[in-house]
């Protein structure tokens with residue numbers, strides 16, 4: 639098993655409740671996301687949020703990113719654990735909207751233009767070219783989104799969020815509509831993003847349990863507990879502790895396959 643330790647809290651939720659009129663959507667959601675130190679790597683956590691359709695994943699996702707205020711409770715972010723504000727968490731939406739009339743280069747530049755740190759045009763160019771090279775997009779920089787495959791567009795969309803300097807990135811169904819090779823590339827990209835900085839934290843909402851679990855170090859199952867109204871994190875799997883995190887080939891592992899079937903039973 640890998641030696642690792644969990645250090646600072648980067649994102650936390652305390653007693654989150656969300657209700658619309660009489661309808662309770664979320665109940666008593668509590669968690670802490672940390673940075674992780676292991677084998678010379680210092681990284682943020684990668685969490686997979688899994689649950690049945692309509693259970694409240696999107697509502698939790700929006701609460702965590704400050705887009706909606708919970709009825710009760712607080713989401714805290716950063717080393718100083720201040721209450722989250724909209725814009726502090728980057729979102730890669732399901733249909734990864736890019737600006738179709740701008741080249742990939744200019745789409746990536748939007749990320750840097752929106753970053754807190756002000757850079758010269760020359761600095762921006764160098765950063766974009768570096769990222770493009772790392773993520774195999776150099777030959778596509780002057781193309782338009784329509785000329786790229788779905789997986790390539792997805793990668794551009796993820797990198798765009800990374801370039802804004804957002805340390806917290808929520809991804810909504812990042813594997814949908816991708817073939818298996820593209821899924822592998824997106825998984826590699828996500829693993830790379832999570833290790834780029836000790837503060838990079840990813841939360842992946844997905845119906846694709848195998849792939850979301852393969853890239854994650856933590857799995858949260860959102861569901862109803864004991865017939866109570868409102869969904870909560872009814873089970874958390876720590877894949878570091880299970881020895882199933884950070885291994886790209888994990889999907890063929892017997893222990894991993896057993897875990898997936900256990901997760902499915904929890905839904």
Ligand SMILES: Nc1ncnc2c1ncn2[C@@H]1O[C@H](COP(=O)(O)OP(=O)(O)OP(=O)(O)O)[C@@H](O)[C@H]1O
Pocket residue numbers: 658661663689690691692693694695696697698
């Ligand atoms: N503004 C609202 N007012 C009342 N109920 C709402 C509102 N928005 C969402 N809901 C309800 O909240 C519940 C959770 O919805 P949510 O979209 O979070 O589910 P989900 O888990 O993301 O589903 P899916 O996997 O199908 O995308 C649903 O029952 C939905 O009808």
